[in-house]
Amino acid sequence: MATPIRYSITSLDPASHVYDVSVTVDSPAPEGQVFSLPAWIPGSYMIREFGKNIVALRGESGGRKVQVRKLDKHTWQAAPCKGALTLHYQVYAWDLSVRTAHLDGTHGFFNGTSVFLAAHGFEQGQQVVEIRRPEGETFKRWRVATALAELKAKRYGFGTYVAQNYDELIDHPVELGEFALASFQAHGVPHDVVITGRVLNLDMTRLCDDLKKICEAQIAFFEPRSKRAPMERYVFMTLAVGDGYGGLEHRASTALICSRADLPVKGRPEQTDGYRTYLGLCSHEYFHTWNVKRIKPAVFAPYDLRQENYTSLLWLFEGFTSYYDDLFLVRTGVIDTDNYLKLVAKTVTGVLRGSGRKKQSVAESSFDAWVKYYRQDENAANAIVSYYTKGSLVALGLDLTIRQQTRGRRSLDDVMRGLWARYGRDFYEGVGRGVGEDEILALMEQWSDADLKGYYDRHIRGTEDVPLEALLPAYGVAYEVDLPKDARPWLGARVTKEGADAKLATVYEGGPAMQAGLSAGDKLVALDGLRVPAAGPDGLLARYRINDTVRIHAFRRDELMEFSVKLKADTAPQVSLKAVGKPVAVVRQREAWLKSRA
Structure with a gap:
């Protein structure tokens, strides 16, 4: 039996934001053992170059130094050596997010993708990690939180933990403190x-x-x-x-x-x-335990952590999850129907505001996540659509369409259980495979007994809005679109504070600011001769009427420019959803949807 890959992780000085890590391979490759750090973390579809945070690295074997050569941005190769090989390295950890690693005197957190170098050729073998407490009185009350299995450690204690392979190792984040x-x-x-x-x-x-x-x-x-x-x-x-x-x-x-x-x-x-x-x-995140951690796109089975893994199915894995997350709150009674419908209405309103939904389908948005959704610029609202938010509306529309076509015999729930039975249940038992890019329509139709091709072509592969206004009334939900009663003059831009300046972060397509020539990045100076505060121009605009024309001075780079802006009302639809009480048959259909139990 092959000996496990052994890691240790601690910090000699948490205030430095540096983890001290080692990895030991007992039988390194005779031609020179290769190690690498992932370039991205599953669930966050962007190349993050975790290797950039390694600030020092050295190799040793039998007490002697071993030369280590860097091959590319995240790959190293040790010189051939006899006996066990150990790499000692430090990882800078100062990103307060769920994706990478963070460390200071108050707590530590890390994902394995940020700190554990993979030993090439040994990824399928057992990986053992010793998590060591930092030295000093300050850290005596620290504990360890992780779902990793304990090997020589008490639960929530420092000690040795074990994973059966590298993929499992990096799928268990660790909290310290x-x-x-x-x-x-x-x-x-x-x-x-x-x-x-x-x-x-x-x-x-x-x-x-x-x-x-x-x-x-x-x-x-x-x-x-x-x-x-x-x-x-x-x-x-x-x-x-x-x-x-x-x-x-x-x-x-x-x-x-x-x-x-x-x-x-x-x-x-x-x-x-x-x-x-x-x-x-x-x-x-809990629903993801089934949908994406076990039911996966084929390109994620297995992940290639060196580069982008393109799929057009994130609308299914993130969008459907975004639909079911709040749906389970109302199905369990954690929130009531009115609050659930308010959440859905907020999503609908947000999706309809962005003109990018007319230019990019959720399938395209999924495929382009690596370069567009996770790297949004100032024009994102005008160019892209979110496979999370519109994907959740796609799921809602599919659910209601299936229920309507089958007269309540089937629903999207049946599709999810079908995906689980075929792809997810035994994924980590060595027989797992992912969902193919071109098979999802046939699978949805198979498990729903519904004709979904038209819906698929229009709302998933196409850019048409999900027809919720037509679908929801059959389930006792009134769909209303209104302008706010207190509609005020609108600049047509999103303004952010940058130091003492009000900066245009986004200029909406077709809005007053864009029509006047203002651009994202412009810093507003004055409106009709009055200084624009850093918080933005809303307070000044409140004294104007719709269709008034104002004179705006703004800096673009270091050039002062003047613009004449004709103010408009914010015409983005404000959607509200309300449960209606009649007729009884309609109410029953709504309850079958929102109060169904497995």
């Missing part, structure tokens, strides 16, 4: 909730109760008979900060960032918008 910890059982599987950061009067009991409902519903959704979860243990890891939002899925855990104000407070039973958003994020 002092954190609040609670647990609940979902259909017999332990689920741990870890909250790092200062949160006053955190109502962990309420949070666990709500998450338990969501997790049990999703487990039963995919396995209605056995109610068997695809993991032995699950960990929700959240870093609470002053202002933040984000999540990244993993096979048995998720890493989250939220604003501390979004978390529930003891003694305050009201449900805030922020808490609903946080629960939706948790639901989203």
Whole structure:
């Protein structure tokens, strides 16, 4: 039996934001062992060049120095040597996100893609990691949160952890520090909730109760008979900060960032918008346990972490997940129908605002994620569409269309369970394969008993808006489009603060600013002779009427320019959705959709 690849990770000085890492190969390749760090992390479709954060690297074998040559931006080769080979290296970690690594005197966090060099030729073998506590009194109360299996460590303690291969190793993020910890059982599987950061009067009991409902519903959704979860243990890891939002899925855990104000407070039973958003994020990442971590595009089975892996199916893996995340909140009673419809209406309004939806389909958006969605510029709203948000509306439209065509006998739920049974259930049992780019339409039609080709061509491969205005009334939901009653003059741009300046971040296609010649990046100086504050011109614009013309001075680079802008009303549709109470048959159809149980 091959000996495992052995890693160790610690920090000699967390204040330096540097992890000290080593990797040992007992039987290195005779021609010179090759190592590499991934260029991207699954779930975040952008080349991030993690190798750039390695600030020092050296090799040794038997106490002697071994020369290491860098082959490219993320690959190294050690000179041939006899006996075990160890690379010692340091990784700079100062990105406070869920995608990479972060370290200071308050906590540490890392994804394996940022810190663990893969030993080429040994990726399928066992990988063992010793996580060591930093030295010093400051760190004596630190603990370890991860879903990695313990080898020589107590749960939540420093020590040795194990993964059965490199793909598993990098699919278990690690949180280090002092954190609040609670647990609940979902259909017999332990689920741990870890909250790092200062949160006053955190109502962990309420949070666990709500998450338990969501997790049990999703487990039963995919396995209605056995109610068997695809993991032995699950960990929700959240870093609470002053202002933040984000999540990244993993096979048995998720890493989250939220604003501390979004978390529930003891003694305050009201449900805030922020808490609903946080629960939706948790639901989203948990649904990914099935949809993308096990049901995958064929190009992700396996991942090629050296370069982009192109797929036109992210509308299915991210868009469908974005549909089901809030749907499970209402199906479990965590939120009510009115609040659910408000969330959907907000998504519809946001999608309809961007003119990019008329130029790019969700299939194209998926394929171009590497160069467009994850690298958005000032023209993004005018050029691209989100496979998350429009993808969620595509899923909603598909669900209602299937229910309508089959008179309630089938739904999108049947499609998801079909995908799970064929592609996901046994993925990590050595027989996993991914969904082919050209087979998804046939699969959806097979499991739904519906004719979906027209819908697929128009709304997935094409750029037509999802016809929710026509679909929703049959399910007792009124679709209304209005301009705000207090519509005010609109500049047609998104303004951000940059130091003491108000900067145009986005200039919307066809809006007053673009028609007048203003451009993204321009810094507003004055409006009709009055200084524009850094917060933007809204306060000044409030004193004007629609169709008034104003004189704007702005700097473009170092040149002062003057523009004549005719103000308009913001004509972007404001969508509202409301549940209606009659007739009874329509209400029953809505309840079958929003209150269905596995």
